[in-house]
Amino acid sequence: MRIARPLQAALLGALLVVSALAGTAAAQNTGGELVFGVNREADMLDLHVGSSRYDLVPAAQIYDTLLFLTEDGEFLPWLAEEVTFNDDATEYTIRLRPGVTFHDGTPLDAEALKFNFDRIVDPATMSAKAAGEMGPYNRTEVIDELTVVVHFDASYPGFLAAISDWRSGGPHSPSAIQADPDGFRFAPVGTGPFRFVEWVQGNRIVLERNPDYAWPRPGTQNDGPAYLDRVVFRTIAEDGSRVVSLRNREIDGLLRLPPQELAGFEGNQDFVVTRATLPGSGVLLIVNAGKAPTNDLAFRQALLHVVSPDQISRVGYFGAWPPHRGSVLSESNPDFVDVSDMFPFDPERAEQLLDEGGWVMGADGVRVKDGNRAELVYIGFPSPETTRTMELIQALVGPLGIRIQITELESGAIHAARQAGDHHIAHLTFIYTDSHFLRTLFHSENIGRGWNFIHKVDEDLDALLEAVQIEADMERRAELAERIQRHMLEQGYVLPTVYQHTINVFGAHVNDVESYPVYGEAPYFYDTWLD
Amino acid sequence: MLRRAIGKFIRHPGGMVGLGLFLALVCIAVFAPAIAPYDPLRVDPIAALTPPSAEHWMGTDTLGRDVMSRVIHGTRISLRLGVISVSIGLSLGVLIGVLAGYLGGRVDGILMRFIDMLLAFPSLILALVAVFALGPGLTNAMIAVGISAIPAFARITRGEVLSAKENLYVQSAQALGGSEVTIMVRHILPNIIAPNIVMGALMTGTAILAGAALSFLGLGAQSPTPEWGLMLSQGRGFMSLAWWLTFFPGLGIMLTVMAMNLLGDGLRDVLDPRIR
Numbered sequence A: 001m002r003i004a005r006p007l008q009a010a011l012l013g014a015l016l017v018v019s020a021l022a023g024t025a026a027a028q029n030t031g032g033e034l035v036f037g038v039n040r041e042a043d044m045l046d047l048h049v050g051s052s053r054y055d056l057v058p059a060a061q062i063y064d065t066l067l068f069l070t071e072d073g074e075f076l077p078w079l080a081e082e083v084t085f086n087d088d089a090t091e092y093t094i095r096l097r098p099g100v101t102f103h104d105g106t107p108l109d110a111e112a113l114k115f116n117f118d119r120i121v122d123p124a125t126m127s128a129k130a131a132g133e134m135g136p137y138n139r140t141e142v143i144d145e146l147t148v149v150v151h152f153d154a155s156y157p158g159f160l161a162a163i164s165d166w167r168s169g170g171p172h173s174p175s176a177i178q179a180d181p182d183g184f185r186f187a188p189v190g191t192g193p194f195r196f197v198e199w200v201q202g203n204r205i206v207l208e209r210n211p212d213y214a215w216p217r218p219g220t221q222n223d224g225p226a227y228l229d230r231v232v233f234r235t236i237a238e239d240g241s242r243v244v245s246l247r248n249r250e251i252d253g254l255l256r257l258p259p260q261e262l263a264g265f266e267g268n269q270d271f272v273v274t275r276a277t278l279p280g281s282g283v284l285l286i287v288n289a290g291k292a293p294t295n296d297l298a299f300r301q302a303l304l305h306v307v308s309p310d311q312i313s314r315v316g317y318f319g320a321w322p323p324h325r326g327s328v329l330s331e332s333n334p335d336f337v338d339v340s341d342m343f344p345f346d347p348e349r350a351e352q353l354l355d356e357g358g359w360v361m362g363a364d365g366v367r368v369k370d371g372n373r374a375e376l377v378y379i380g381f382p383s384p385e386t387t388r389t390m391e392l393i394q395a396l397v398g399p400l401g402i403r404i405q406i407t408e409l410e411s412g413a414i415h416a417a418r419q420a421g422d423h424h425i426a427h428l429t430f431i432y433t434d435s436h437f438l439r440t441l442f443h444s445e446n447i448g449r450g451w452n453f454i455h456k457v458d459e460d461l462d463a464l465l466e467a468v469q470i471e472a473d474m475e476r477r478a479e480l481a482e483r484i485q486r487h488m489l490e491q492g493y494v495l496p497t498v499y500q501h502t503i504n505v506f507g508a509h510v511n512d513v514e515s516y517p518v519y520g521e522a523p524y525f526y527d528t529w530l531d
Numbered sequence B: 001m002l003r004r005a006i007g008k009f010i011r012h013p014g015g016m017v018g019l020g021l022f023l024a025l026v027c028i029a030v031f032a033p034a035i036a037p038y039d040p041l042r043v044d045p046i047a048a049l050t051p052p053s054a055e056h057w058m059g060t061d062t063l064g065r066d067v068m069s070r071v072i073h074g075t076r077i078s079l080r081l082g083v084i085s086v087s088i089g090l091s092l093g094v095l096i097g098v099l100a101g102y103l104g105g106r107v108d109g110i111l112m113r114f115i116d117m118l119l120a121f122p123s124l125i126l127a128l129v130a131v132f133a134l135g136p137g138l139t140n141a142m143i144a145v146g147i148s149a150i151p152a153f154a155r156i157t158r159g160e161v162l163s164a165k166e167n168l169y170v171q172s173a174q175a176l177g178g179s180e181v182t183i184m185v186r187h188i189l190p191n192i193i194a195p196n197i198v199m200g201a202l203m204t205g206t207a208i209l210a211g212a213a214l215s216f217l218g219l220g221a222q223s224p225t226p227e228w229g230l231m232l233s234q235g236r237g238f239m240s241l242a243w244w245l246t247f248f249p250g251l252g253i254m255l256t257v258m259a260m261n262l263l264g265d266g267l268r269d270v271l272d273p274r275i276r
Helices: A005-022 A053-062 A110-121 A174-179 A239-247 A259-265 A297-306 A309-316 A347-356 A384-400 A411-420 A435-442 A459-470 A474-490 B002-010 B013-030 B067-103 B105-119 B123-134 B138-165 B168-175 B180-216 B228-238 B244-271
Strands: A033-038 A067-069 A075-077 A080-085 A091-096 A137-144 A147-152 A194-200 A204-209 A230-235 A271-277 A283-287 A367-369 A375-380 A403-408 A425-428 A494-498 A501-507
Touching: A033 A053, A033 A239, A053 A194, A053 A204, A053 A230, A075 A080, A091 A110, A110 A137, A110 A147, A110 A174, A239 B228, A259 A271, A259 A501, A283 A384, A297 A347, A297 A384, A309 A384, A309 A494, A347 A384, A375 A384, A375 A411, A384 A403, A384 B228, A411 A425, A435 A459, A435 A474, A459 A474, A474 A494, B002 B013, B002 B244, B013 B067, B013 B244, B067 B105, B067 B138, B067 B180, B067 B228, B067 B244, B105 B138, B123 B138, B123 B180, B138 B180, B168 B180, B180 B228, B180 B244, B228 B244
Parallel strands: A033 A230, A375 A403, A375 A425
Antiparallel strands: A067 A075, A080 A091, A091 A147, A137 A147, A194 A204, A204 A230, A271 A501, A283 A425, A283 A494
């Protein structure tokens, strides 16, 4: 058994940060209410069950995590005082920090942690995402009041990342869940700096300060209860209205500034802009290799030569979201590799590939091969940025004799259509930090029922994805991840566009808003105070 | 009688303005490719979001497409949507109305309860339900808007048929042993055309507005079609940065709907026997 080394070094670092900043804490104003405008309401706040990224925005204040993952890829102790694992990463020993209680007074102990892990993987929970993060979980063994050993059926190096995420690593109160399992979705109880007060569906979620809070996240300035009395998450779906509400001071901050508005806020002294590139896939266009005409490799590679991330960033996102330089991992993922030199923007090369591949230009300006016309169906969400992107791509591929029909659907319909393979090109974004998650998205076992929208069985790819999930040696893992990234592009399974980027804006009277360096979308209001 | 009606219409200022605007819009729609200065789908990212200028009279959109060319081509789509969907509503509505009014009894009861059911929903909600069932797209939007227009035509037709049925010439035709189909087509139908023409003109404006609303909601025309509602929807995030993206398509909708309403009002004043 060995200790996760970064943990020790980081613990020391975190202690230094906390002690250095402890003296400044007295200057902060306490009290007040912060109203934060969000573009979409959370689906639910039971993170064991739900999967929406918008759940995390309020949830990040309600739940703490066992470990805290820094931008440098270090895992720092938080609710877990220490995490150690055996050489083949099949057993993890977690020692909890003493004295932590849930908002309902239930202590966070070994039994509570076991309850959480067992509930996540229980099929009855119907977990949409957290269960995937638990990998080949077998069982949790309670050693003493504050210590558990988590057993896996196979090597699972991704567990450290999993317990740094709120879904599987943010303990939910067992007593509250047992009292009302379904009601918990809309009345969550965690250990975080703010506790749940009310949820007015379609309008607002209200949280208030947890007065007993004394287990701060590493690197924060505060070390007791939060400064703000209350935090209100108000849903304002319309981008323009959210921006106007901020300018009129009806709200104190907003999530997801539309990219075209960035120029008006950056450099404006009345506002503070925070930006972060999210980990995960970035904004990808997944190519269906299971049906004509995109089942043709030359055709897919030709698309890669014209779908230019630089142009998409500039036109679709006004340069505010950076162009994707990788294939299926973002710049902020630890195993990211820059593969932008593999398929540079080159329409002439695209034309050559199509000509050589037997795609003959028809009289109506559409290429044809073996009776298959180069007409593609795109399926995606109705978002102004992706619509602009697709309209740009339509214009770029048009002269090559390729037509694209844009179809925009709501989330339920889009997922069914992608699973059924109705598309040639489908929109996909997914947030994850660890490369083991690539299996969930691209393994052929997930065709038709999961997230694989390539619709082609590729045994080489499957083998690589299985290997990366269980490889405990970090260097070897990185090598495998690089091979996957190159393979995905070589085969033209994905058309990378931009990194997922989040731009949040606050009035200048709002101080010390932190964002999670890795899960950058959710602001963290523990240190925040108002002028 | 026709000459008198035309003469009366010519003296109706609102009707003439409506007719003039309508004819101008029809000309724009017919000659759109010749009038539009650019290809409405031509993307030029370098010229994106150019304000109105000598080169682009109505500016350019986020992809550098010429807004004026898109508005001109949008006239075609909107007029086609208005005419086709009103034709659907008119033909089905008149059929239901004539059958219900002439046959009466149980047929009338069943058909009119069906129409009452449709009337219970605001027409846009009805169109939304129809387009959800059919799937998004311009053709389906036309069908959906057409379906939502059926009740108005059916009710007005039924009323006219009920009153026409009492006329002596209908009763004589019946006495002479004319078949019901012949009586409906030859004797009743010509007498209910006038109110339906008025209703058709007024409904065209409503239909264009409903079609634009569906496209605005992402259920009608799909990108990159230069449809006014869709252009409004795509421009709404840029109101403070690029007003021309929403102003000109909005103006197009306003002028077209106004033209159809003025024309409809004029026709009603001329053709409605109660006013006449």
